[in-house]
Amino acid sequence: MMNSAVITPSSQAKIGLDVEALRAQFPALQQNINGKPLVYLDNAATTQKPLAVIETVDQFYRHDNANIHRGVHTLSGRATDLYEAARERVRLSLNGGHTDEIVFVRGVTEAINLVASSFGQSLKAGDEIVISALEHHANIVPWHLLRERIGIVIKVIPVTPIGEIDLSTLPGLITARTRLIAVNHVSNALGTINPVQEICRIAREHDIPTLIDGAQGLPHGPVDVQAIGCDFYALSGHKAFGPSGIGALYARRPWLGKLPPYHGGGDMIETVSFETITYAPPPAKFEAGTPNIEGAIGLGAALTWLAELDHAALAAHEAALLAAATESLGAIPGLKIIGQARHKAPVVSFVLDGIHPHDVGTLLDAQGIAVRTGQHCAMPILQQLGVASGTVRASFCFYNTFDEVEALARAVHRAQTMLS
Ligand SMILES: Cc1ncc(COP(=O)(O)O)c(C=O)c1O
Numbered sequence: 001m002m003n004s005a006v007i008t009p010s011s012q013a014k015i016g017l018d019v020e021a022l023r024a025q026f027p028a029l030q031q032n033i034n035g036k037p038l039v040y041l042d043n044a045a046t047t048q049k050p051l052a053v054i055e056t057v058d059q060f061y062r063h064d065n066a067n068i069h070r071g072v073h074t075l076s077g078r079a080t081d082l083y084e085a086a087r088e089r090v091r092l093s094l095n096g097g098h099t100d101e102i103v104f105v106r107g108v109t110e111a112i113n114l115v116a117s118s119f120g121q122s123l124k125a126g127d128e129i130v131i132s133a134l135e136h137h138a139n140i141v142p143w144h145l146l147r148e149r150i151g152i153v154i155k156v157i158p159v160t161p162i163g164e165i166d167l168s169t170l171p172g173l174i175t176a177r178t179r180l181i182a183v184n185h186v187s188n189a190l191g192t193i194n195p196v197q198e199i200c201r202i203a204r205e206h207d208i209p210t211l212i213d214g215a216q217g218l219p220h221g222p223v224d225v226q227a228i229g230c231d232f233y234a235l236s237g238h239k240a241f242g243p244s245g246i247g248a249l250y251a252r253r254p255w256l257g258k259l260p261p262y263h264g265g266g267d268m269i270e271t272v273s274f275e276t277i278t279y280a281p282p283p284a285k286f287e288a289g290t291p292n293i294e295g296a297i298g299l300g301a302a303l304t305w306l307a308e309l310d311h312a313a314l315a316a317h318e319a320a321l322l323a324a325a326t327e328s329l330g331a332i333p334g335l336k337i338i339g340q341a342r343h344k345a346p347v348v349s350f351v352l353d354g355i356h357p358h359d360v361g362t363l364l365d366a367q368g369i370a371v372r373t374g375q376h377c378a379m380p381i382l383q384q385l386g387v388a389s390g391t392v393r394a395s396f397c398f399y400n401t402f403d404e405v406e407a408l409a410r411a412v413h414r415a416q417t418m419l420s
Contacts, residue, residue, distance in 0.1 A: 017313040023399050025050040036368030039404045044188045044347055044395035045372050046238045047219060049302075053242060056301035060294045068293055069267055069284070083293050086300025087283070090248045093303040094233060095224040098253055103283040104296050107247035108215040109138040111234035112182070114249055114286065115211055116142035118259040123179055125151030130173050130181045133159040133384060136188055137377040139213045143182070157183070159381060163190040163339035167198060174206050181210050185217030189378035189393070190339025191322075191347025200229040209255075215239050219397070220345045221315055225250050237295060242302035246295030249286075256282030263288035314398040321396045321405060322346040328409035329394075334416065338382075338391050346396035349376075352412070355419045357390045363415035364392075369408055371395075 023029050028048045031038050040048060060082065066075035068083045090102045105111045129143050133156050146152045155173050158166045165183070181203045186193050196212050203210045211232040217223050218240040225233045232255070237246040251259075261268060261279060265288035270278040279285045325348045329335055334353040352360060361373035374390040375382050382388055394408055 017310070017317050017398070019317065019399065019401055022309075023401075025052070026399060027051065027054070029399065033368040033370070034366050039369040039400075039407050041394040041396060041400065041404070041408060042370045042372050043219070043397040043400075044191075044216060044239070044376075044393065046244065047241050047397060048399070049243070050241055050305055052305040053298050053302045057243060057294050057298040060297050065294075067290055079293055082297045082300075083291070086296040087248075089300040089303050090235075090250075093218070093223070093307060094235075094248075094250050095222075095226055096250050097226065100281070100283050101250055101253055101256065103249045103251065103256065103286040104291050105234075105247050105249050105286075106245050106292070107236035107238070108136075108213055108234040109236075111232075111247060111249035112138055112211065112213065113142045114262045115180075115182075115232055115234075115251075116146055118262050118286075119180065119209075119255075120146045120150070120152075121260055123150060123152055126153065126177055127179045128153045128155050128175060128177045130155045130157060130170070130178055132157040132165050132183045132194070134163070134165060134187045134190070134192060134194070134381050135182075135184055135378065136213065136215065137379070138215070139182055139184060139211075140380070152179075153177070156380075159384065161385070162341055163187070163192045163381075163385070164341045165192070165194050165199075167195055167202075170199065170202055174202075174208065178206065178208050181208055182213070183210075184213040184215065185223070186215075186220065186345045187339070187378070187381070188216050188347070188395075189376040189381055189391070190341065190349055191344040191395070192339060192341035193343040193345055196230065197228050204229060216345060220318060222311055225252075231255060237299035237302065240299075240302055241306060242299035243292075243295040246292045246299050248299070251282075256286065259286075261285050261288070265289040309398075317398050318346040318396060321400055321402070322348070324402055324405045325394060325396065325408065328405055329412065332409065332413055332416065335412065338385055338387055346400075347393060348395075349391040349393045351387050351391050352416050352419075355416065357392045359419055360392045360412065360415050363418060364408075364411050367407075367411040367414070369411050371408075 026048045064078045066079040068080040087102045088099045091099045143154050200210045209231040212230045214233050214235045218235050231252045233250040238244040268285050268288040338349045357373040372393045
């Protein structure tokens with residue numbers, strides 16, 4: 001589970017994490033941008049890829065490329081085996097109970113749309129979905145689509161001024177019409193680590209299923225869906241060192257059997273005539289058409305690579321990076337950190353007095369530093385916190401260094417001086 005303990009930079013040596021050796025596995029980190037060494041601090045948008053992933057995808061195309069589940073020939077058998085092994089790897093990384101609980105999708109956005117569409121077919125006008133004020137648009141818009149289509153009601157768990165979900169309000173939001181509670185594991189905009197286990201416990205007491213948006217969860221520590229106690233957990237491969245356009249939906253076993261398919265097409269049926277149809281058992285029932293085969297295999301490679309690392313050391317290093325960045329940036333006059341939850345992933349969102357975040361981002365890029373600026377697909381929470389025009393977000397990963405934290409603070413200070 002995620003560890004947000006504050007650890008000082010000097011304890012890095014005790015943990016023995018060799019950040020330089022880790023960085024050497026990421027070719028994209030070894031380059032100059034605008035004449036300066038790249039400082040990549042946009043990890044919440046997407047992570048860089050280790051050689052283990054790049055080489056696995058390359059190997060697949062060079063040696064094993066074929067369509068899956070269809071051919072009797074050797075290559076198709078090999079591709080199918082690799083694809084299904086990746087599914088088992090996802091199960092293992094999430095500690096799911098069964099491999100057939102894992103559906104490959106394009107990412108969290110598609111996973112949530114799948115649930116909204118399939119689970120949504122059982123909903124009626126006036127039924128309620130509870131989300132939080134901290135959600136990414138991927139966990140807001142699919143529920144709007146259902147609201148527009150059938151008239152469901154979206155209820156929102158409020159968030160405190162420091163960016164924490166106000167859990168005490170949840171029981172009061174639950175009614176006899178509540179059909180699902182859907183929240184993110186970690187906020188991409190502020191870094192808040194949400195009490196998902198507790199939310200799922202409260203939901204279970206009321207017999208309400210839960211969906212966790214895990215886009216920002218898996219990259220920062222092992223996830224255990226059984227310990228969390230959720231019904232659905234969504235992840236995106238590209239946020240966890242895997243390829244883009246691949247992700248997974250974990251659905252506790254009873255669900256996939258009873259939910260209707262999301263897409264229709266090849267590979268998801270047992271029999272088809274012009275009069276009748278029977279569907280393949282899950283997860284195939286939800287994977288119509290040729291999937292992102294190399295993406296799934298690359299995701300499997302990313303999760304295998306990740307599983308071999310020392311998670312306590314990674315979490316400690318990320319916590320120390322967060323502490324150092326909070327301190328260095330927080331010391332800049334006129335800089336305000338947005339989101340100061342007690343439990344945070346290594347994300348620092350901030351604004352500078354009187355300066356537009358895009359201008360800061362542009363000047364940081366000129367100094368080789370990649371950050372995200374804007375609303376981070378989370379307009380409602382930024383609006384609530386009074387920063388509707390956005391923030392600058394530095395999101396760290398265990399391959400970042402303390403020198404990079406200092407480079408960021410210096411560059412922000414320089415940008416502030418130039419723009420004031
Ligand atoms: C918390 C959160 N949820 C959902 C998403 C959507 O993920 P994807 O674009 O991979 O579908 C993101 C992406 O930034 C995110 O950070």
